[in-house]
Amino acid sequence: MASWKQLLQAAMDSHAHLKHSSFIQLATLGTNGRPANRTVVFSDRIRIHTDSRSCKIEEIKHCPFGEICWYFTESWEQFRINGKIEIIDKSTTDAIKVEQRKKSWQTISGKSRFQYLAPAPRSPYKEEPGIDYELDPSAGPLDAFSLLILEPDQVDYINLKSDERWIFTLRMSDTDKIWMPERVNP
């Protein structure tokens, strides 16, 4: 059996022509105790760019686990990727992570950058004249720019064409990380 990463890469490659194929659903636990679920855009290595003022940041601080559901519309494959979510934001001090946040900022478009200057997500809307901001393209990330990194520890893969389902579970020993595949009934 291929590893889940190989399966995911193959599914991504075969859907590369569909813009929506990088849209995935991230479920977290709401601070009210209810599940919350929204579409986010996948970027390299299960990183997600988000606004530090959005509800999901507070939710993740409260319960740091999440499950991504990724359905591929042409190959009929679904990946449910469960793991712990790390938040890298302006308060992060670890040098490597600070660098990761900077690099992620550089990959996003000018238009996407502006959203981090906009009023806080979900705050009441007021009609306001558009303001012309100038953003220095070489400057570092805006304060509201956060990076979420999901570290998978279980992947539930199902192929609805072949009717095969595999659960991949990360086993940690003192020295090793091993992914254990188990074939289960769909």
Next chain:
Amino acid sequence: MASWKQLLQAAMDSHAHLKHSSFIQLATLGTNGRPANRTVVFSDRIRIHTDSRSCKIEEIKHCPFGEICWYFTESWEQFRINGKIEIIDKSTTDAIKVEQRKKSWQTISGKSRFQYLAPAPRSPYKEEPGIDYELDPSAGPLDAFSLLILEPDQVDYINLKSDERWIFTLRMSDTDKIWMPERVNP
């Protein structure tokens, strides 16, 4: 502002040519306390057909709230529909609900019916010779057939083309149910 039901109906109509447009993501709270998320098929009125042996049944019994995330790939609209989930299964005694379950069973294909005879979802896979079952098409639902009904109490709508976001909240009084729309920042 149109009601969220009108918005949803319009999005469904404009995507009716895309089979995958009825695939939605349902987040629940796992019995381990972590969010769980999977693709399910929308049928009329936020009803979901499922196997009573699947994990989500146990999860919903534990925490009866869920959030559906429904993204429309062509109109760039997302609906996050949050509410309480009711399970209608073979133990249900209420006559109206028993009838709903029967009617839902009648709407599903012969092939879909067979899955409720298959080994329990997520049980270890064993290679077995295919068994030829005969199912009486006029017979009632198999034991494993369950119906989930999500009763929405909040809908978070976002249109990424017009950059508009509306939160619709159900307010209950002694005599009335009213959906209150509020425009918020995206």
